[in-house]
Amino acid sequence: MRDVWVIGIGQTPIGELWDKSLQDLAVDALGAACLDAGVEKPDALYVSNMLAGQLIGQKHLGALIAQGMGWTGIEASAVEAACASGGVAFQAGVRAVASGLMDTVAVCGVEKMTDETSGRTVTAGLATAADADYEVDQGVTFVALNALMMKRYMHEHGVPHRVFGEFSVNAHANGAANPNAMFQHAITVDTYLNAPMIAPPINLYDSSPICDGAAAVILASREVAQNLSQVVPVRVLADSTATDCLSLHGRRNPIFLDAARASAFRAYEQAGIGPKDIDLFEVHDAFTIMSTLSLEASGFAEPGQGTRLATEGEIRIGGRVPICTMGGLKARGHPVGATGVYEIVDVVTQLRGQAGANQVPDATIGMAQNIGGTGATVVTHILALE
Numbered sequence: 001m002r003d004v005w006v007i008g009i010g011q012t013p014i015g016e017l018w019d020k021s022l023q024d025l026a027v028d029a030l031g032a033a034c035l036d037a038g039v040e041k042p043d044a045l046y047v048s049n050m051l052a053g054q055l056i057g058q059k060h061l062g063a064l065i066a067q068g069m070g071w072t073g074i075e076a077s078a079v080e081a082a083c084a085s086g087g088v089a090f091q092a093g094v095r096a097v098a099s100g101l102m103d104t105v106a107v108c109g110v111e112k113m114t115d116e117t118s119g120r121t122v123t124a125g126l127a128t129a130a131d132a133d134y135e136v137d138q139g140v141t142f143v144a145l146n147a148l149m150m151k152r153y154m155h156e157h158g159v160p161h162r163v164f165g166e167f168s169v170n171a172h173a174n175g176a177a178n179p180n181a182m183f184q185h186a187i188t189v190d191t192y193l194n195a196p197m198i199a200p201p202i203n204l205y206d207s208s209p210i211c212d213g214a215a216a217v218i219l220a221s222r223e224v225a226q227n228l229s230q231v232v233p234v235r236v237l238a239d240s241t242a243t244d245c246l247s248l249h250g251r252r253n254p255i256f257l258d259a260a261r262a263s264a265f266r267a268y269e270q271a272g273i274g275p276k277d278i279d280l281f282e283v284h285d286a287f288t289i290m291s292t293l294s295l296e297a298s299g300f301a302e303p304g305q306g307t308r309l310a311t312e313g314e315i316r317i318g319g320r321v322p323i324c325t326m327g328g329l330k331a332r333g334h335p336v337g338a339t340g341v342y343e344i345v346d347v348v349t350q351l352r353g354q355a356g357a358n359q360v361p362d363a364t365i366g367m368a369q370n371i372g373g374t375g376a377t378v379v380t381h382i383l384a385l386e
Contacts, residue, residue, distance in 0.1 A: 175328070
């Protein structure tokens, strides 16, 4: 298998982007990534998306976006794995290059969540990430499933609700310095505590927003990367996916992410490193409880101790394990099918030293973890500056 390098990144701002179609967003992100890489046309395109078929009545996204880029003739297809779609699409691109079948691959995550032309709501669309027979048909929303996990965690580990606020405070502090973030303002713990409840104990600041956006990366072999002097190539050290039961009640432990554990530790083994070697970690903080569970499953804290990393300041820029360094899903935004690609873009931005006020000092190894559903699909990638 060949080494694989990220040679280009691109993204759109995240928000309620009414003046942009799904194709427009993808073309903007891919155009920026190609310009960054110095590549005009890749060998293949992998598109990640979750909701376009349900919310805007559009599928067949590989051909649609290749058409928008003027890339007709190349291999192009779409990938869906709920909120983990972006990570799975990136993995597909990595493996296409690593296998030798492709020399350059474009990966684009794109989502339009604010356009509901099909008559289905975002809430119904997001619920498709859960078990339709045993969860959704019983009236449980996706937010409610995460609320159940959070409530059980608080009960079993004796953790008060207020400590989760530190995850939101950190995300918003970092989002405030990210011009592409949906929410560019800091908050306090008091702001968090006074927020309205959505599904107790989850409040407004425990939950990521509904939004639109697109992010893209260009992957290449070592030979291609070496011939592009304009780029700062970042090597993909590891990529690993693991799965668990789709329904919460079917899992060994509903408040421990077994798939995240398996995915992260396989990635560590591939990279020949451990948690202590990670300089920054882009966690999938769709809800604050997921930040805690990801940190614990990935070996940064023991079960029940993940919130201490937040309350002790260890997750901040300059801390032991900086997370959500550009705002994360909470402040940067969570356009679900695109999120995993945004996480990769954030890691590459940090490793290149281009994160501005959010720069993690001396960052050389970064990890991104993309989670589908309440932990049924987990994709972990480790990247390094070489």
